[in-house]
Amino acid sequence: MSTTRRTRGKSRAMLDLIEASHKILAEIQPATVRAVCYRLFTLGLIPDMSKASTNKVSRQLVYAREQGIVPWEWVVDETREAERVSTWHNPDEIINAAVRGYRRDYWQDQPVRVEVWSEKGTVRGTVAPVLNEYGVTFRVMHGFASATALNSIAEASNDSEKPLIALYVGDYDPSGIYMSEVDLPERLGRYGGKVHLSRIALLPTDTGRLPSFDVETKAKDGRYDWYRTRYGR
Incomplete structure (x- = not known):
């Protein structure tokens, strides 16, 4: 992860936090900020799961995404996802989608x-x-x-x-x-x-x-x- 120019002015501690978060998300993405915090806590990189600690991680992940260090799609917010019904341009489109999405239910056996x-x-x-x-x-x-x-x-x-x-x-x-x-x-x-x-x-x-x-x-x-x-x- 080349972040030198995009993280200028950040402390060493914040750089380490961003780098560790990037590695975690590369493994488990897409994931919530809290999921990243749990992993950081188990690694001893944040002291606890308090609001102060999780907010710090959240701020750094916002910065990392705005700077292009972490892809936006790696972090999800399940509480704010838009919901809408599935729509199709024409009948052929839904038929093609059904064929591509077919998967046998092995649990039936x-x-x-x-x-x-x-x-x-x-x-x-x-x-x-x-x-x-x-x-x-x-x-x-x-x-x-x-x-x-x-x-x-x-x-x-x-x-x-x-x-x-x-x-x-x-x-x-x-x-x-x-x-x-x-x-x-x-x-x-x-x-x-x-x-x-x-x-x-x-x-x-x-x-x-x-x-x-x-x-x-x-x-x-x-x-x-x-x-x-x-x-x-």
């Missing part, structure tokens, strides 16, 4: 259905290559999933003859753990859903090699006492 659920959309860029290769459905729960979304999943699980296995990815903090251990199983059960939920990340075995912060920083979280009792500080 499997005894179960598998989906990956994520607390946040920040991991999409990381897991997308595997999901795309195997045609696995990806659901972003956006924190505590809505009743509407969970009821729809529960109904679909009852309409299908195949068991549904949901592989869950979430934060290792009071709310993140509570979502997969208590909230989702309880509400899916209440709605009559037939879903086998299995948390695959983050797990206790992952935490030993990652930077951590004291649970006291989450003291205002409604699940703080529940987490502290079970997992300590």
Whole structure:
């Protein structure tokens, strides 16, 4: 990455941050700013995931894109994406698109259905290559999933003859753990859903090699006492 002329006046620390962010995005793009922040945090390049730290990264990524260091399409903002219906110039165009987009559903021959659920959309860029290769459905729960979304999943699980296995990815903090251990199983059960939920990340075995912060920083979280009792500080 040749950035000498475009980053004149930047401190060494900011240059290193931009360079590290570029390397991360080259691997996981398209990704959100927060996804980049998570990676920077695990690398020890930002001290925490506080608003001050993530805002600093956000500002540098804006600068990097404006200067042409990082391609604009590498960073996505899922909260502000435009939505519109698909339109076509003529019938031949939609037929050609359908032919190009055809892909056999290999899961129709499997005894179960598998989906990956994520607390946040920040991991999409990381897991997308595997999901795309195997045609696995990806659901972003956006924190505590809505009743509407969970009821729809529960109904679909009852309409299908195949068991549904949901592989869950979430934060290792009071709310993140509570979502997969208590909230989702309880509400899916209440709605009559037939879903086998299995948390695959983050797990206790992952935490030993990652930077951590004291649970006291989450003291205002409604699940703080529940987490502290079970997992300590």
